[in-house]
Each structure stands twice: as C-alpha cells, then as structure tokens.
Amino acid sequence: MLANLSIHFPVLQVVVPLMAAPACLLLRQRGLAWGFAVLAMLVAFAISVALLYQVIAGGAISYALGGWEAPWGIEYRVDLLNAPLLMLVSGISAIALLAARTSIENEIPADRHTMFYIAWLLCTAGLLGILSTGDAFNVFVFLEISSLSAYTLIALGKDRRALWASYQYLIAGTIGATFILIGIGLMYVMTGTLNMADLAQRLPEVSSSRTVFTAFAFFMVGVCLKLALFPLHLWLPNAYAFAPSVVTAFLAATATKVAVYVLLRFVFSVFGYEFSFSHLPLQEILLVLGLLGIFAASIVAIYQTNLKRLLAYSSVAQIGYLILGISFANETGVMATLLHMLNHGLMKGALFLSLAAVVYRLGIAQLDQMHGLASRMPWTMAAFLIGGLSLIGVPLTVGFVSKWYLVSAALENGWWPVAALILIGSLLSVIYIWKIIEVAYFKPVSATTPDVQEAPLGLLLPMWMLVLANLYFGINTELTVGVSQLAAASLFGGAP
Amino acid sequence: MSEFGLFNYWVVMLLMMIGFYIVIAQGNLVKKLIGLTLFQTSVFIMYISLGKIEGATAPILIEGVTLYSNPLPHVLILTAIVVGIATTALGLALVVRIKESYGTVEEDEIHAKDESC
Amino acid sequence: MNMETVINMVLLSLLVVTAIAIVRIKDLFAAAMLAGIYGLLSASFFVMMDAVDVAFTEASVGAGISTLLMLTTLAMTGRFEKISGNYRPRLALVLVALTGALLIYGTLDMPAFGTAAAPVHEHVAPRYLNDSYAEIGIPNAVTSVLASYRGFDTFGEVVVIFTAGIGVLALLMRAEKPTPRTQTPTASMHEHMVLRIVAKMLIPLILLFGLYVQFHGEYGPGGGFQAGVIFASAFFLYSMLFGLSEARKVVNHVVVQILAALGVLLYGSVGIVSLMNGKNFLDYSALSADAVHGQHLGILAIELGVGITVTTVMIIIFFAFSGRNQIEGEKD
Numbered sequence: 001m002l003a004n005l006s007i008h009f010p011v012l013q014v015v016v017p018l019m020a021a022p023a024c025l026l027l028r029q030r031g032l033a034w035g036f037a038v039l040a041m042l043v044a045f046a047i048s049v050a051l052l053y054q055v056i057a058g059g060a061i062s063y064a065l066g067g068w069e070a071p072w073g074i075e076y077r078v079d080l081l082n083a084p085l086l087m088l089v090s091g092i093s094a095i096a097l098l099a100a101r102t103s104i105e106n107e108i109p110a111d112r113h114t115m116f117y118i119a120w121l122l123c124t125a126g127l128l129g130i131l132s133t134g135d136a137f138n139v140f141v142f143l144e145i146s147s148l149s150a151y152t153l154i155a156l157g158k159d160r161r162a163l164w165a166s167y168q169y170l171i172a173g174t175i176g177a178t179f180i181l182i183g184i185g186l187m188y189v190m191t192g193t194l195n196m197a198d199l200a201q202r203l204p205e206v207s208s209s210r211t212v213f214t215a216f217a218f219f220m221v222g223v224c225l226k227l228a229l230f231p232l233h234l235w236l237p238n239a240y241a242f243a244p245s246v247v248t249a250f251l252a253a254t255a256t257k258v259a260v261y262v263l264l265r266f267v268f269s270v271f272g273y274e275f276s277f278s279h280l281p282l283q284e285i286l287l288v289l290g291l292l293g294i295f296a297a298s299i300v301a302i303y304q305t306n307l308k309r310l311l312a313y314s315s316v317a318q319i320g321y322l323i324l325g326i327s328f329a330n331e332t333g334v335m336a337t338l339l340h341m342l343n344h345g346l347m348k349g350a351l352f353l354s355l356a357a358v359v360y361r362l363g364i365a366q367l368d369q370m371h372g373l374a375s376r377m378p379w380t381m382a383a384f385l386i387g388g389l390s391l392i393g394v395p396l397t398v399g400f401v402s403k404w405y406l407v408s409a410a411l412e413n414g415w416w417p418v419a420a421l422i423l424i425g426s427l428l429s430v431i432y433i434w435k436i437i438e439v440a441y442f443k444p445v446s447a448t449t450p451d452v453q454e455a456p457l458g459l460l461l462p463m464w465m466l467v468l469a470n471l472y473f474g475i476n477t478e479l480t481v482g483v484s485q486l487a488a489a490s491l492f493g494g495a496p
Numbered sequence: 497m498s499e500f501g502l503f504n505y506w507v508v509m510l511l512m513m514i515g516f517y518i519v520i521a522q523g524n525l526v527k528k529l530i531g532l533t534l535f536q537t538s539v540f541i542m543y544i545s546l547g548k549i550e551g552a553t554a555p556i557l558i559e560g561v562t563l564y565s566n567p568l569p570h571v572l573i574l575t576a577i578v579v580g581i582a583t584t585a586l587g588l589a590l591v592v593r594i595k596e597s598y599g600t601v602e603e604d605e606i607h608a609k610d611e612s613c
Numbered sequence: 614m615n616m617e618t619v620i621n622m623v624l625l626s627l628l629v630v631t632a633i634a635i636v637r638i639k640d641l642f643a644a645a646m647l648a649g650i651y652g653l654l655s656a657s658f659f660v661m662m663d664a665v666d667v668a669f670t671e672a673s674v675g676a677g678i679s680t681l682l683m684l685t686t687l688a689m690t691g692r693f694e695k696i697s698g699n700y701r702p703r704l705a706l707v708l709v710a711l712t713g714a715l716l717i718y719g720t721l722d723m724p725a726f727g728t729a730a731a732p733v734h735e736h737v738a739p740r741y742l743n744d745s746y747a748e749i750g751i752p753n754a755v756t757s758v759l760a761s762y763r764g765f766d767t768f769g770e771v772v773v774i775f776t777a778g779i780g781v782l783a784l785l786m787r788a789e790k791p792t793p794r795t796q797t798p799t800a801s802m803h804e805h806m807v808l809r810i811v812a813k814m815l816i817p818l819i820l821l822f823g824l825y826v827q828f829h830g831e832y833g834p835g836g837g838f839q840a841g842v843i844f845a846s847a848f849f850l851y852s853m854l855f856g857l858s859e860a861r862k863v864v865n866h867v868v869v870q871i872l873a874a875l876g877v878l879l880y881g882s883v884g885i886v887s888l889m890n891g892k893n894f895l896d897y898s899a900l901s902a903d904a905v906h907g908q909h910l911g912i913l914a915i916e917l918g919v920g921i922t923v924t925t926v927m928i929i930i931f932f933a934f935s936g937r938n939q940i941e942g943e944k945d
Binding site: 137140141144148151152155160161163165166167170171174176178181182185188189194 | 512516519520525528532535536539542543546568569572575576579582583586587590591593594597598606608
C-alpha cells in the first residue's frame with residue numbers, strides 16, 4: 001500500500017495540509033485542531049523527505065493531475081530545485097506550529113485559535129503548491145491561497161498596527177499577483193500554453209517579440225513585489241514586526257524564499273538563461289538592487305529598537321544576498337543563492353522563535369527592556385546568539401557556508417569589489433546583532449528589565465531544534481551543498 | 497471585426513491603468529479596494545478578449561457548429577474572478593477592523609495616529 | 614463595420630466612462646454602485662466575447678456580492694472620502710503612464726483581435742473543443758476544462774473561497790452571545806407586508822433556479838459556483854426582510870461552518886477515491902468501470918462540493934459583515 005502510495009507523494013505533499021485545514025474546522029476545539037494540524041504537518045514533512053530522496057535517486061518526478069497529460073492537464077513536477085525547498089517549508093512550518101500553541105496563548109484571543117491553525121495549514125499548503133506545480137496559472141492560484149491566509153495570520157497580531165500592516169500587504173500583494181497574471185496572460189498569448197516545460201520549448205521561437213519582453217517584465221516586477229526586493233519591500237517590515245511572533249518566524253523563513261524560487265524557475269527554466277541574461281540588462285539590474293538592498297536595509301536595521309522590526313529589515317538585506325547570487329549569472333552564484341535560501345530559512349526561523357520566547361515573557365521584544373536578559377532567559381538568549389552568529393556568517397554555522405560560496409562566485413566573475421562589498425555587508429550585520437548581544441549579556445539587569453523566567457519548554461524545544469539544525473548543517477554540509485550544486489548545474493544544463 | 501485590430505486591447509489597457517491609478521493614488525481604504533477590483537476586472541477583460549475568434553460561438557458544443565471561441569481563457573478567468581472576490585472580502589473585513597481601532601479609513605490619518613504613539 | 618463591432622465599441626466606451634467617473638467621484642456609495650455597473654458592463658462584454666459562463670459569474674460577483682459587501686462596509690466606515698489629502702498623484706501618474714506604455718508596447722506584436730490563426734487557439738485549446746465530448750461526454754467545453762482537465766485549479770479556487778471565509782471569520786467573528794436580541798421586526802413587518810409576501814414567493818423560486826444552475830452546468834452556462842451565489846442570495850433576501858436574528862435561526866452558524874468545510878472535503882475526497890482506485894488524484898475515470906461515466910460522476914460530485922462551499926462561505930461572510938454592522942449601530 002505504502003509503495004503504491006509513494007507515486008502519489010508529489011500531490012499528497014500539498015493535499016495533506018490542504019485537506020487538514022477544513023478538517024480542523026470540523027474539530028472546532030482548539031487543542032484538537034492544534035494536535036491534528038501538527039500531525040498533518042509531520043506527515044507532510046515526512047513526505048518531503050521521501051520526495052527529496054526519490055529525486056536524488058531517480059531524477060525529476062512528473063505527476064499528471066486528473067490523469068490528463070501536460071500541457072492539457074496540470075502537471076506537478078518535483079526536481080532537485082524544489083525538493084529541498086519543499087523540505088524547508090514543511091519542516092519550518094511543522095516546527096513553528098509546535099511552538100505556536102504556547103506562543104499564541106498571550107498574543108491571540110482563545111476563540112480565534114482554531115481559525116489561526118486553519119489559516120496556518122492553508123498558508124503552508126499554498127506555499128507547497130507554488131513549489132510543486134509545473135503550470136504557470138496554477139502558480140497564481142496557490143500564490144493566492146498562501147497570500148490570503150498570510151494576510152489573515154498577520155492581521156491576528158495583537159497590536160492594531162497589525163491590521164494596517166496586513167492591509168498594506170494585501171494591496172501590495174494583490175498588485176503583485178495581478179502583474180503576475182498579466183505576465184502569464186501575455187506568455188499564453190504568444191505560445192498557447194500554460195505548462196512551464198512546454199513554455200520553455202515554445203518561448204524561444206517568439207523570444208524577440210515585444211510581447212514576450214513585456215510578459216517577462218510584468219512577471220518579474222510582480223514576483224519582486226512578492227519577494228520584497230528593494231525598493232519594493234515597503235510592505236515587509238511592518239508585516240513582520242506586528243504579526244504574531246510565530247507567524248513572523250514561519251513567514252520570514254519560508255514565504256520570501258518561495259518567491260525567490262519562482263523567480264529562479266522562470267528566469268532559468270521557463271524563459272531560459274539565453275533570453276533572461278542576453279536580451280535584457282537583468283544582470284545589472286539585479287546586481288544594483290541586490291547591493292542597494294543589502295546596504296540600505298542593514299543600515300536601517302542598525303537603528304531599530306524593536307527587535308522584530310530589526311530582524312525584518314535584516315530579512316530585506318538577506319533577500320539582497322539571494323538576488324546578488326542570481327545576478328552573478330554563473331553556476332556557483334546560483335548555487336550560493338539556493339544554499340542561502342535553505343540556510344537563511346534555518347537561521348531566521350531560529351532567531352524569530354527566540355524572539356517569540358522573549359515576547360511570550362515580556363510582551364514585547366524591545367531593546368531597552370532586555371538589559372541582562374541572558375541571566376534570566378539563558379537558553380533563549382543562547383539560541384539568539386547562535387542564530388545571530390549564523391546570520392553574520394561565523395564558521396561552523398550555516399551562514400558561513402553560504403557566504404563562502406557567494407564570495408567565491410563573485411571572485412569567479414572577477415568582481416572583487418562586489419566580494420569586498422559582501423564582506424562589508426556582513427560587518428553591518430555584526431553591528432546590529434552585537435547591539436542586542438551586548439544589552440542582553442553584558443549590561444547589568446536594570447529596573448526596566450521585567451522579572452521573568454526562562455520560556456516554557458513548548459517554545460524552547462522547537463527553537464533549539466532549529467538552532468541545532470543551524471549547527472549541524474554548518475558542519476556537515478554534504479546534503480545541502482550537494483543538492484544545491486546539482487540543482488544549479490541542472491538550471492545551467494538547459495532543460496528543467 | 498478585424499477593423500478592431502489592436503485598438504480593443506488598447507482600451508482594455510487604459511481601463512487597467514485607471515484601476516491601478518486608483519489603487520496607488522487614492523488615500524481612502526475602501527476606494528483603494530474599488531480600484532483593485534477595477535484593475536483586476538480589466539485584466540479579466542484582456543484575457544477574455546484573447547479567447548475570442550471572429551464569427552465563432554460560445555464553446556458549448558452543438559451539432560453543426562464548427563467554430564467555437566477558446567474555452568481556456570474562460571476557465572482561467574472563472575477562477576480569477578473567485579480569487580478577486582475572496583481578496584475583496586478579506587480586504588473589506590480588514591477595513592472594518594481598521595475603522596474600529598483607528599477611527600478612520602484615510603491613509604494619512606492612520607499614519608498620523610501611528611506616528612503620534 | 615458590423616453590428617457586433619458597434620456594440621463592442623459602445624460597451625468599451627461605457628466602461629471607460631464608468632472608470633473615469635469612479636476616479637473622480639468622492640461619494641463612496643456612488644463609487645461602489647458605479648463599480649457594480651462596471652461589473653455588469655464587463656459581463657455584457659463577456660457575452661459578446663462568447664464567454665457566457667464568465668459573464669454569469671461576473672454579473673453575480675461584480676455587480677452582486679462585491680457591491681453588497683462594499684455597501685455594508687461603507688455603512689460602517691462612512692460615506693464620503695476626504696476631499697484634500699497630501700497624496701502625490703503626480704508620482705502615481707508617472708508610474709501608471711510608464712506601466713501603461715509598457716503594456717501598449719507589449720501589444721504591438723500581439724496577433725490582432727479575433728484572428729483564428731493566433732497561437733492561443735492552436736496548441737492546447739483544440740483538444741478541448743475536438744475531443745472533450747468523446748473524453749468527458751458533456752457539451753459545455755468550459756465545464757469540461759474547469760472540472761476535469763484543469764480540475765485541480767478549481768480545487769484551488771474552492772480553497773481560496775474557503776480561505777476568505779476563514780479570514781473574514783477570524784477578523785470579524787464576535788464572541789459568542791447566548792442571548793439572541795429581539796430586534797425591531799414587528800414594526801417593519803407591517804410596513805413591508807407586500808415585500809414580505811412577494812419575497813416568500815420569490816425565495817423558493819430562487820432556490821429552484823439555483824438547483825437548475827447547479828445541475829445544468831454540464832449542458833449550458835452555470836455550475837457550482839454560480840449556483841452557490843444564487844442560493845446564498847436567497848438567504849440575503851430573507852435576512853434583509855426578516856432581520857438578521859430571524860435568518861440566523863434558519864441557518865445556524867455552526868452548521869454553516871461545518872458545511873463549508875465539508876464542501877472542500879467532498880472535492881478533495883473525490884481525488885482521494887481516485888487514488889484508492891489506482892488512478893491519479895482527481896482522475897474521475899477511476900470512479901466507474903466506464904471512463905466517460907466516471908467523468909460524469911466526478912464532475913457531478915465536485916460541482917456539488919463547490920456549490921456547498923460557495924453558498925456557505927457567502928453566508929458566513931454576509932453574516933460576519935452585517936453582524937459587525939449591528940454592533941456598530943448599538944454603539945452609536
């Protein structure tokens with residue numbers, strides 16, 4: 001039975017959380033809903049692990065939904081590029097959901113908890129659907145599932161500014177999605193197909209047309225709005241700062257990565273390297289925006305005193321690194337981007353979960369209330385410390401591995417000034433992380449520090465799972481580096 | 497209908513841009529959502545225009561008719577309309593809550609209230 | 614110029630005029646009504662473009678549900694937009710002009726409107742028109758593509774609607790109040806006696822029409838989504854005339870929520886049954902020994918799922934908004 005079932009893993013990966021969501025509504029009681037949601041996410045995570053090993057062993061898997069072969073039906077396609085990301089999204093979603101039960105006690109009224117878990121499952125399913133699908137229009141549908149549920153999750157934050165942040169995100173997100181829809185429509189007009197592999201075959205014939213150029217431009221702008229590329233990032237800091245803390249941990253670690261994936265998929269697999277980089281000044285645009293993003297956002301981060309907001313700006317900066325890797329337009333650069341997507345997911349997940357613990361005890365993560373907090377909450381602050389070191393890129397953490405490849409990619413192109421800028425950018429992150437470490441570890445406990453205890457195990461355990469993952473994948477890089485290398489090679493090898 | 501040429505599309509693009517303008521230029525939160533609806537509906541018009549074949553009929557198969565318009569854009573837009581109303585409903589729900597907690601639905605007044613606290 | 618071209622021209626010009634009026638008008642009630650008219654006009658345009666299913670849906674959503682929600686919201690947030698404001702319309706204009714110019718540039722290489730030889734009509738679409746009757750056995754090609762060839766998109770669409778229902782509930786849900794307030798009805802009961810009698814006769818007819826649309830989607834325009842909106846509108850009518858609390862007695866909100874979930878689960882279960890029978894997810898041919906019969910059964914089942922979820926989510930959203938409106942009214 002299980003062997004039979006394994007051929008359906010690509011669709012079950014998405015359908016399990018998708019159907020668990022309405023099932024939670026039937027359970028009604030919030031404890032039951034949480035237990036069921038966790039169970040569904042663990043199953044989804046197990047499926048993603050199985051899928052990754054299937055792909056490593058046997059190559060890309062194609063699954064025809066409804067039994068209709070592509071391009072007439074919708075195809076799911078899992079390969080080396082999306083399989084690791086499926087694992088990241090389902091893994092982080094499961095771990096953050098474990099922490100959610102404790103964390104939202106103080107942040108969301110009890111009668112909304114069931115709705116919260118349902119929206120969580122829907123958001124996860126939406127993100128997984130975007131990753132799995134091989135159909136351009138299906139991307140739009142699942143993008144909207146994940147977006148609508150993300151707006152809901154963010155709006156449940158306890159501050160009224162969460163509502164305003166959610167509204168702004170809704171407007172920006174819908175403009176982005178509509179631009180993507182225009183892009184897809186224009187691609188369809190010139191090729192008559194919506195299947196990505198089929199588009200990749202048919203686009204080269206018409207690649208010199210003005211319509212395809214416009215399609216590319218609209219699609220890219222739409223995706224860049226979704227992934228919060230500087231200067232289209234304005235919705236992100238408030239959304240992350242005022243969302244419930246576990247939601248920030250989940251979204252920061254996954255949502256923008258999924259948007260970067262869509263960018264990579266369309267730039268390299270659908271439009272193709274030839275079109276994207278030789279017809280257009282894409283390389284220059286991405287390089288400039290990536291660098292500007294790193295510096296502008298890092299500098300703003302230094303001045304923040306609300307830690308969730310500080311890390312949100314740091315996320316905008318990290319997106320800059322991801323885009324920079326793509327702009328190198330070489331195999332090492334793309335590989336560094338892929339690796340950093342996974343690694344940044346792990347570090348931001350750990351960092352935001354430790355902030356969730358701080359918020360759980362203090363009610364807010366504000367710098368001036370954290371004097372000497374490390375003595376009161378040693379495990380939480382240790383987790384933050386390790387996450388912070390990883391963010392800076394200290395050896396033995398995942399952050400070091402991805403920065404290493406990013407710098408080598410820059411040097412491979414002979415762009416040593418860019419390599420130098422990457423290192424200077426890391427120095428900026430030292431400043432804002434150090435600012436927090438200094439206050440929490442080296443300032444004496446003051447009158448403004450509330451008298452609190454260490455966070456409960458319900459938060460500490462999930463947090464430390466991610467911290468250990470940061471260390472494990474920082475030391476044993478075989479899996480992540482290996483898969484990213486193969487995936488980058490496949491993107492440059494032509495066919496998706 | 498070929499005298500229409502590309503003119504038809506240009507009018508649709510104009511409609512799209514009017515909607516887009518309302519979204520980014522107006523400060524009332526409900527008005528922005530109306531603009532968003534306008535923007536999206538106009539994109540739907542673009543898709544549906546793409547599926548039209550001159551002299552064809554609706555894609556409901558009948559004996560004796562050989563030329564039908566393309567059903568695929570219709571299917572895509574049916575889905576997109578549903579997505580649109582879902583977004584509008586959620587957006588309006590947010591506006592109601594914003595009004596309750598800020599006491600206003602004007603963008604600049606909300607900014608002012610957030611600055612002052 | 615033939616007649617069709619003239620009608621298209623007129624419709625497009627009316628759309629432009631309506632859109633410009635929406636930009637300029639400061640009365641939001643009027644803007645919402647104009648947006649409804651915009652929806653109706655585009656629905657008429659869709660009919661001219663042979664998209665009858667889409668026209669049906671746009672008319673019920675764009676001119677119906679959407680306008681209703683806007684007006685309910687405006688009743689709570691205020692009718693007029695602030696006149697002055699320090700916005701930067703010039704920056705917006707530049708941005709819009711650039712975007713528009715790019716779009717126009719993009720159309721220059723597009724095949725002219727209405728040509729049959731365009732790539733859109735060549736690669737994928739012919740199969741839907743030529744083979745769908747043999748493969749699925751129903752005349753409405755739109756339903757074939759929607760429910761079977763691209764049935765997974767439609768599953769996603771139902772989930773989107775469900776998500777919106779969850780989102781609105783999470784935002785606007787009130788804490789449970791055990792005591793139902795008795796509100797006003799007796800006075801207005803007499804005032805609107807005629808309305809009420811007419812409505813009582815109309816509601817069964819609307820429900821009947823809904824049933825027809827639900828099960829006729831395979832042959833003509835219609836299907837689960839449109840039927841759902843029609844069913845829901847019968848409840849809207851009922852609650853407008855007899856009061857919210859009366860309507861709540863007819864449809865208990867727990868039952869409505871459970872039904873919304875069951876609709877999605879019904880759709881998904883059809884997919885799971887296909888898996889169990891050894892076919893791919895949502896491959897309806899697994900439902901019966903005869904493949905075409907299986908398709909038929911599958912489409913019937915998933916359309917029912919769509920109908921149930923759409924009806925109930927629309928009711929959930931409507932109750933959530935108008936329930937909030939009542940609280941608002943009490944505060945004043």
